[in-house]
Amino acid sequence: MELVTNMVAFFAADRQRFGCGTALNVCRGSKCVHVRVTDYGPSCFVERDAGGPVLDASPSVCESLTGHTSCGWSDHFAVSVHVGLEGSRPVGPFTVSADEFAEIVRIGMMLEKNITKN
DSSP states (O other): OHHHHHHHHSEEEOHHHHOTTOEEEEEETTEEEEEEEEEOOOOHHHHHHHTSOOOEEOHHHHHHHHSOSOOOGGGOOOOEEEEOOTTSSOSEEEEOOHHHHHHHHHHHHHHHHHHHHO
């Protein structure tokens, strides 16, 4: 039951950029959240008004990374988002060392290159 609850609580809506079902590692400093893309979003006008890419994430993701349950694009919380390996960790929050973060980035870049090729 906990896994189902986490999958519902820790999600992002960004199908057009990553595809539905894709696992993502979203990090802010050493705080990270493993999420699943479940929906289409954000609206084009939101990214236009924000002046760049916006990750539309659940309140649980926001709380894990910032301590707040509401994070709008106007709050300007910068995060790094990388495609994660399927089944590499459970959905939900985790912390990383600098070396672990570098590995997340390396794997994410490798997976993103493979996605763009297909």
